[in-house]
Every structure is written in C-alpha cells, then in structure tokens.
Amino acid sequence: MNRIAPKLSGEILVEHDVMVPMRDGVRLATDIYRPAGATGPLPVLFERTPYDKSGVNHGDRTAADPTLKSRPEIAMAFARAGYVVAVQDCRGRYNSEGVFAKYTSEAEDGFDGVAWFAAQPWCDGQVGTYGLSYGAHAQAALASLDPPALRAMFLDSGGFSSAFRSGIRQGGAFELKQATWAHKHALLSPETAADPARKAALEAEDIKAWFHKLPWSEGKSPLRSAPEFEAYLFQQWRTGLFGPYWMQSGLWAAGAYDAFADVPQVHMASWYDPYALTATENYTGLSARKKGPIKLVLGPWTHGQRSVTFAGDVDFGPRATLDGALAETYVALRLAWFDHWLKGEGRDPLPPVKLFVMGGGSGGRTAQGRLDHGGRWIDAQNWPPAGARPVAFHLHADGGLAPTGPTEAEASLGYVHDPAHPVPTIGGAIASGAPIMEAGAFDQREGADVFGAAPPYHALADRPDVLVFRTPPLERDLEVIGDFSAELWVSSDAPDTDFHIKLIDEHPPSPDYPQGFAMNLAHGVLRARYREGFDQEVFLQPGVPVQVRIQGFPTANLFRQGHRLRIDVSSSNFPHFDVNPNSGEPEGFADQAKLAHNRIHMDRSRPSRVMLSVTAGLTSGD
Numbered sequence: 001m002n003r004i005a006p007k008l009s010g011e012i013l014v015e016h017d018v019m020v021p022m023r024d025g026v027r028l029a030t031d032i033y034r035p036a037g038a039t040g041p042l043p044v045l046f047e048r049t050p051y052d053k054s055g056v057n058h059g060d061r062t063a064a065d066p067t068l069k070s071r072p073e074i075a076m077a078f079a080r081a082g083y084v085v086a087v088q089d090c091r092g093r094y095n096s097e098g099v100f101a102k103y104t105s106e107a108e109d110g111f112d113g114v115a116w117f118a119a120q121p122w123c124d125g126q127v128g129t130y131g132l133s134y135g136a137h138a139q140a141a142l143a144s145l146d147p148p149a150l151r152a153m154f155l156d157s158g159g160f161s162s163a164f165r166s167g168i169r170q171g172g173a174f175e176l177k178q179a180t181w182a183h184k185h186a187l188l189s190p191e192t193a194a195d196p197a198r199k200a201a202l203e204a205e206d207i208k209a210w211f212h213k214l215p216w217s218e219g220k221s222p223l224r225s226a227p228e229f230e231a232y233l234f235q236q237w238r239t240g241l242f243g244p245y246w247m248q249s250g251l252w253a254a255g256a257y258d259a260f261a262d263v264p265q266v267h268m269a270s271w272y273d274p275y276a277l278t279a280t281e282n283y284t285g286l287s288a289r290k291k292g293p294i295k296l297v298l299g300p301w302t303h304g305q306r307s308v309t310f311a312g313d314v315d316f317g318p319r320a321t322l323d324g325a326l327a328e329t330y331v332a333l334r335l336a337w338f339d340h341w342l343k344g345e346g347r348d349p350l351p352p353v354k355l356f357v358m359g360g361g362s363g364g365r366t367a368q369g370r371l372d373h374g375g376r377w378i379d380a381q382n383w384p385p386a387g388a389r390p391v392a393f394h395l396h397a398d399g400g401l402a403p404t405g406p407t408e409a410e411a412s413l414g415y416v417h418d419p420a421h422p423v424p425t426i427g428g429a430i431a432s433g434a435p436i437m438e439a440g441a442f443d444q445r446e447g448a449d450v451f452g453a454a455p456p457y458h459a460l461a462d463r464p465d466v467l468v469f470r471t472p473p474l475e476r477d478l479e480v481i482g483d484f485s486a487e488l489w490v491s492s493d494a495p496d497t498d499f500h501i502k503l504i505d506e507h508p509p510s511p512d513y514p515q516g517f518a519m520n521l522a523h524g525v526l527r528a529r530y531r532e533g534f535d536q537e538v539f540l541q542p543g544v545p546v547q548v549r550i551q552g553f554p555t556a557n558l559f560r561q562g563h564r565l566r567i568d569v570s571s572s573n574f575p576h577f578d579v580n581p582n583s584g585e586p587e588g589f590a591d592q593a594k595l596a597h598n599r600i601h602m603d604r605s606r607p608s609r610v611m612l613s614v615t616a617g618l619t620s621g622d
Contacts, residue, residue, distance in 0.1 A: 011036045012079045017095050022112045029095030030088040033079040034122055041124040043342040044084045044117045047131045048110055048138040052094050053087040057132050059304030063323035074331065081335050084122055088113060102232055103137060107249035110142025118149030128152040128338050132304050137250065144249050144256035152341040153265040154334050157273050157304055161281035163251040164242050167274055171550060172527030172534065173498060173577040174237050181432040182233045183207050186226035201225035211436055211575055215590040240587035242534040254285055262290040264341040270301035271555055272311045272440050274429050280554050283383055296353045296383055300375055302439040303431035306330060312427045312440020314519055315370040316358055325377050326354060353380040357481060359558030365512035384482030384613045392609040395602045401469040401567055405607050414599040415465045417497055422572035422579045423466060424452040427520050429553055436575050444504060444518040451575055460568065467569040467600060478559040482613020484522045484552035489606035494596035495539040495584035496529040500573045501550050505557055506564035524552030525577060539584050545601050567610050571598055
C-alpha cells in the first residue's frame with residue numbers, strides 16, 4: 001500500500017490515491033477524508049465508483065441550489081459530521097490498477113475494501129456504504145458476500161436484483177442504453193487517455209448514425225476502437241438465455257438474498273428510472289428474509305434527479321423533490337440514516353416505504369412549459385401498500401379496456417411489425433441514453449426531437465403498428481399503486497417477435513393541450529421465444545395462438561376523473577430496446593430481418609388482460 005501524506009482541508013485530513021490492495025494484488029486508488037480533531041476511531045462511509053472519485057454525480061444538487069456538488073464536496077460534508085469517508089475508483093478506472101470488467105469485479109473488490117477499512121486504526125469496525133447507479137450496483141455486489149464489518153447501506157438507483165430482468169435485458173430484449181454508456185465511458189477509460197489515436201477515433205464516431213446501422217458486429221460498431229468495451233457489450237447482447245453469466249455476483253442480487261448482508265439498508269429509485277423494478281424486487285425479497293430494517297423510497301424522478309420537480313415534459317409540483325419531503329437535503333437524509341444506525345444518534349428518518357403518487361394536478365401548462373400533473377408523498381408499511389388489490393382490465397376488440405371480460409366467440413386485432421420502421425421510444429424508464437433517447441414522461445407523439453421519427457409526425461396512437469385500448473372517461477378518480485403486468489393471447493407468422501406494453505394516463509383535451517396529453521407511466525416487454533422460461537427458446541408456430549405474460553415496471557398514479565386509462569400494445573420500442581428481426585436468428589444478429597404479422601386475441605376462450613394494483617376508485621361491482 002502506498003501512503004500519501006495527508007493534507008489539511010479546513011478541519012479535514014485528506015489522503016489522495018491511497019492504493020488499497022485487493023486479494024489478487026491489484027491496488028485500487030482511494031481518497032480518504034478524516035476529521036482532524038477526532039479523538040478516537042470513527043465509522044467509515046465508503047463509496048465505490050467507475051466515474052472518477054474526484055468527479056461529479058449528475059444529481060448531487062439541492063432543490064435550493066442547482067449547482068452540482070463534487071464527490072469531494074460530499075465526502076467533506078460527511079467527514080465534518082464525524083465520519084471517515086473513503087471514495088474509491090473501481091478496478092481499471094481512472095487512478096486504479098487492473099482491467100475494468102463492467103459489474104462483475106465489484107463483489108470481491110468491495111468485500112476486500114470493507115475489510116481493509118475495518119482493520120485501520122481510525123475505523124471503529126463499522127463500515128457504511130453509499131452511492132448512486134453503478135455505486136449502488138457495487139454495494140449490492142459486495143453485500144452479496146456479507147462483509148463482517150458492513151453495518152448499513154444506502155443504495156440509490158441501482159443494485160441489480162437481476163440485470164437480466166432490468167438494466168441490461170428486459171423480457172429477453174436488450175437495453176440499448178448499454179451501448180450509449182459503453183461509447184461514453186470508452187472515451188473516459190485509461191486506455192483511451194494513454195492512446196491519442198484511439199481517443200481521436202472514438203471521438204470521430206457518430207453514435208446516432210451507428211444506431212441507424214444496426215446490427216453491429218466485431219469491428220463494425222461505434223466501439224471498434226475500444227475492443228474491450230465492444231467485447232463485453234456483445235457478450236451481454238448475445239447472451240439471451242438466463243444462465244451462469246447472468247448469475248454472477250454483481251448481476252443477480254436475487255440469487256444471493258439468503259446470504260445477503262442483514263444490515264439496515266435503503267433501496268431508493270424513481271418511476272422513470274431503469275432500477276425501479278430492481279428497488280421493489282430487492283425490497284420485497286430482502287424484507288421477507290432480513291431483520292434489516294429494509295426501506296423502499298420511490299419518487300417521480302428520472303435517474304438520480306431527486307432534487308427537481310419534473311421528469312421529461314411533466315411537472316409533479318413543488319412537493320415532488322426529496323428536499324423538504326424526506327429531509328432538508330439528500331446529504332441530510334443520508335447523515336440522519338447513518339447517524340442512527342452507525343452512531344445510535346437521532347431517529348430512523350424513514351418509514352418502511354415512502355412513495356410519491358403521481359397525479360392530481362391541474363392538467364394545465366406550467367410557466368416552464370410542462371404538464372402540471374401534480375402528486376403527493378405517502379407512507380406505507382409494505383409494497384404494495386395495504387389495501388391495494390389486483391384488478392384485471394380486459395382488452396376488447398373495439399379498442400375498449402374494462403374490468404369485464406370479452407363475450408365474443410372469436411375476436412382479435414392484428415398489425416404488421418416492420419423491423420425497418422420500429423415504434424420510436426418517447427421517454428420512459430431510461431438512464432445513460434444520451435444523445436439517442438431521453439428519460440421521463442412525455443406526450444406520446446412523434447416530433448423532430450424523437451430519434452427515428454420522421455415527418456409527417458404522428459401520435460403513437462395513430463400508428464398502424466400500435467394497438468390502443470382505452471377505458472371510457474373515468475367517472476371517479478382511480479388510484480393505481482403497485483406492479484403492472486399483462487397476460488396476452490398472441491399469434492404471429494414469424495418464429496419470434498416482441499410484444500411491448502405501455503401504461504398511459506390520457507389527459508383530456510384542454511385549452512393548453514387541445515389534443516390532450518398521453519402521459520407514459522410504465523412499460524414492459526417480452527421476446528416471444530422466452531415465453532416458457534428465460535432458460536429456453538421455444539419458437540412460435542405460424543398463426544397458432546399462445547399465452548404470454550409480460551412483466552411491466554411498477555408505478556403509482558392517480559388517474560383523475562375524466563381521464564382515460566390506456567394500454568398500448570406494439571412489437572417495438574426503439575432505441576430503448578433492440579428491435580426483434582422476427583427471423584428467429586441468434587440474439588445480437590439480425591441479418592435476415594422480415595415483416596411479422598402479429599395478432600392479439602381477445603375473446604371468451606382467449607382473453608387478454610393487463611393487471612394493475614388498484615388502491616381506490618373501483619367499487620366491488622366494477
């Protein structure tokens with residue numbers, strides 16, 4: 001280990017680039033912040049990041065001050081509150097040694113880091129962890145090995161319950177945010193910094209142009225100048241079956257729930273974040289097994305944007321921020337959490353479940369040009385909250401959506417899925433999508449700023465490859481809080497195709513929105529070849545109806561009186577997900593793309609329905 005002479009910054013001693021040894025001899029660069037006047041050992045707060053330990057998280061601001069705070073500034077704030085703080089570059093990133101392997105080196109490295117800190121004379125034997133996104137994935141990875149000194153955790157927007165189910169793949173489809181992330185961070189890698197030619201080549205790639213040239217292959221991708229990034233991307237893309245790769249530590253916390261550290265932990269995410277499903281699954285899986293306590297927080301934000309009131313083109317009101325609702329600031333919330341569980345001071349700042357229920361606003365346009373959708377925070381003892389009940393909304397051939405089932409002997413609706421002209425992504429639970437796609441809530445209409453859309457621009461509801469099912473205008477408010485899924489009877493003339501679902505709150509026409517506003521809430525997808533299990537491929541027989549179940553993302557929304565609850569069904573959502581070529585080719589290859597004539601069946605013997613968790617608004621007879 002290299003010891004760097006500490007520097008005094010105010011009342012904090014700072015040691016930069018302390019090289020902490022791992023079990024294989026690789027050393028990871030760590031900045032350590034210690035209160036100068038400490039009279040004895042203190043608890044350690046530990047963050048691991050691939051994004052530069054001296055850098056900035058895109059969400060580290062407050063509602064009162066939009067200026068982003070750096071990791072050193074956050075570490076100093078924690079140190080001034082009486083903690084030793086350690087911020088570490090992940091293996092192969094920035095000042096750390098070794099080779100970066102996305103997600104799959106974090107369990108052992110994190111375990112070894114916790115053990116090393118616990119052995120230092122300035123540590124009282126307790127280590128707490130914190131971090132956003134990858135920093136949360138790193139926490140869940142190390143917790144799966146149950147380090148003895150780990151005492152508390154605060155996971156923000158990450159910590160894969162299963163990267164196969166959300167974050168890398170969903171329902172068998174591949175999340176293309178992994179490609180935009182890889183291109184961005186290949187540029188920031190040590191190998192690129194050391195090679196001007198590689199840097200110039202990566203900077204010259206037009207990532208948008210590449211997204212129009214799918215499929216990619218080795219040497220024919222925007223990562224061709226960074227072969228190690230290209231290799232892991234293709235491995236994730238082409239590993240379509242759930243098996244050993246997806247069971248690794250760092251990718252599958254659910255497989256380690258029994259062994260997972262039993263310490264107080266917060267799982268926080270947001271409705272427009274790709275890790276909302278991860279958060280609810282980790283909460284339910286761990287709270288059933290651990291003393292914890294295990295806490296769940298879900299806000300109306302995009303990835304890490306906990307101190308703003310909007311997501312995309314929708315505003316949720318001044319109460320939507322974490323600031324003022326859960327604590328004065330995010331730093332204050334985490335300090336209250338760690339103070340209680342590592343120092344025995346103060347009270348636990350969180351109920352078991354803290355949720356923001358979207359909806360209830362005026363429906364007008366704010367001064368900033370966003371839809372005023374509104375919302376409120378609620379406390380609950382569990383997920384979903386007490387009183388929530390599953391309700392089936394049946395799809396009808398006339399485009400209706402109702403709790404009552406179909407009565408026809410034969411009924412179906414069909415459409416053509418053309419891989420060359422997929423349904424464009426308009427918002428949703430996305431992260432790291434820039435410059436190709438944007439997260440959040442948007443009116444589901446094409447426009448010049450939507451990747452893949454072309455004039456004349458259409459509302460998605462008007463596309464021939466999107467089936468739309470609506471309730472009548474609601475006669476009373478309808479509150480939905482919980483999971484979202486669909487059970488569809490489908491058929492196709494292709495051996496394989498995708499089925500996408502989207503839950504939408506249709507605002508009625510208004511002076512500000514004469515055409516109404518179709519606000520996306522949650523989505524789901526299933527690649528049909530995996531309908532009988534993600535560990536096997538079963539291809540479709542032409543024209544033969546089969547039942548599929550699609551797991552959607554969770555949500556919490558108040559559908560106001562006069563609004564419509566809407567479900568869209570299609571076979572693409574690009575570039576959020578890769579486009580199924582309908583050919584049955586191996587994952588990640590699409591040289592033989594073809595049209596698919598797909599059909600949704602909805603009759604007495606083959607009813608198709610979506611399942612929602614309803615807390616209020618339906619009578620027992622509905």
